[in-house]
Amino acid sequence: MSQDMTVIAENLVWGVRRRVIVDNVSLTVRQGETLGLIGPNGSGKSSLLRLLAGLKRPQSGRVEINGRDIAGIPRRILAQQLAFVQQNAATDTNVSVRDVVRLGRTPHRSALSGWSGADEAAVAKALERVDMADRRGQPWQTLSGGERQRVHIARALAQSPRVMFLDEPTNHLDIHHQIEILRMVRDLDLTSIVALHDMNLAAMFCDRIVVLRAGAIVACGTPREVLTAPLLRDVFRVDAAVAAVAGTDRPHIRFQPG
Numbered sequence: 001m002s003q004d005m006t007v008i009a010e011n012l013v014w015g016v017r018r019r020v021i022v023d024n025v026s027l028t029v030r031q032g033e034t035l036g037l038i039g040p041n042g043s044g045k046s047s048l049l050r051l052l053a054g055l056k057r058p059q060s061g062r063v064e065i066n067g068r069d070i071a072g073i074p075r076r077i078l079a080q081q082l083a084f085v086q087q088n089a090a091t092d093t094n095v096s097v098r099d100v101v102r103l104g105r106t107p108h109r110s111a112l113s114g115w116s117g118a119d120e121a122a123v124a125k126a127l128e129r130v131d132m133a134d135r136r137g138q139p140w141q142t143l144s145g146g147e148r149q150r151v152h153i154a155r156a157l158a159q160s161p162r163v164m165f166l167d168e169p170t171n172h173l174d175i176h177h178q179i180e181i182l183r184m185v186r187d188l189d190l191t192s193i194v195a196l197h198d199m200n201l202a203a204m205f206c207d208r209i210v211v212l213r214a215g216a217i218v219a220c221g222t223p224r225e226v227l228t229a230p231l232l233r234d235v236f237r238v239d240a241a242v243a244a245v246a247g248t249d250r251p252h253i254r255f256q257p258g
């Protein structure tokens with residue numbers, strides 16, 4: 001199998017009754033790239049992520065990963081390649097942190113194989129990466145919101161995916177962990193698509209940014225190309241001063257009270 005984990009969406013359309021929620025979206029996410037998805041509340045970021053990950057079927061259009069239409073890939077095979085970190089995902093059974101992260105190994109195990117050294121190593125490394133190794137025995141229900149979020153990210157990492165989808169992964173996280181998680185996502189050797197509200201974080205960590213409004217792409221490019229004062233006014237209805245961060249080609253946004 002080729003190792004090229006390019007994600008290609010062609011003319012995706014999805015809606016509910018007469019309302020179009022994802023409106024003819026086409027995009028390409030290159031192997032190894034970190035793509036940011038930004039847009040106002042309700043602009044369709046989560047819906048688009050779910051279509052791209054094969055968790056929802058488009059009404060028309062298609063998604064191709066590694067050159068294959070994902071509609072034709074069995075769920076288990078897809079889960080060996082894609083991981084999804086949901087917004088406010090719930091885990092409501094009586095389990096420990098380690099148990100939650102172990103679930104990430106499920107797609108790689110067969111009914112006959114026992115828990116292997118490789119499984120154990122993947123879980124240990126994932127817990128380490130999100131700074132939760134010393135909490136592995138703690139009951140899930142007792143974790144704080146940010147700790148739960150980090151454990152869900154660890155579960156996705158334990159899945160050893162080639163493509164990772166993250167829906168507002170920095171929600172609930174303190175600033176240190178916001179930066180650490182996004183730095184890790186950027187530096188991992190995988191293709192990632194991240195819905196984010198914080199545009200300065202998107203500017204810092206994404207290779208390219210797609211801007212959604214009412215389900216349609218209104219801009220796509222590098223943070224410098226996309227995050228301009230006119231776009232922020234037009235799409236997000238805020239006044240902002242955008243400056244280049246010294247020594248980089250990345251913008252920094254300073255929002256201005258009206």
Ligand SMILES: Nc1ncnc2c1ncn2[C@@H]1O[C@H](COP(=O)(O)OP(=O)(O)OP(=O)(O)O)[C@@H](O)[C@H]1O
Nearest residue numbers: 016021039040041042043044045046047048195197
């Ligand atoms: N199953 C559904 N039935 C009805 N409406 C839906 C459904 N799923 C999504 N929507 C609507 O589609 C729109 C887009 O939702 P989505 O969650 O994709 O937006 P979002 O950009 O991720 O929003 P946010 O920034 O608030 O998380 C919203 O107005 C939502 O209410």
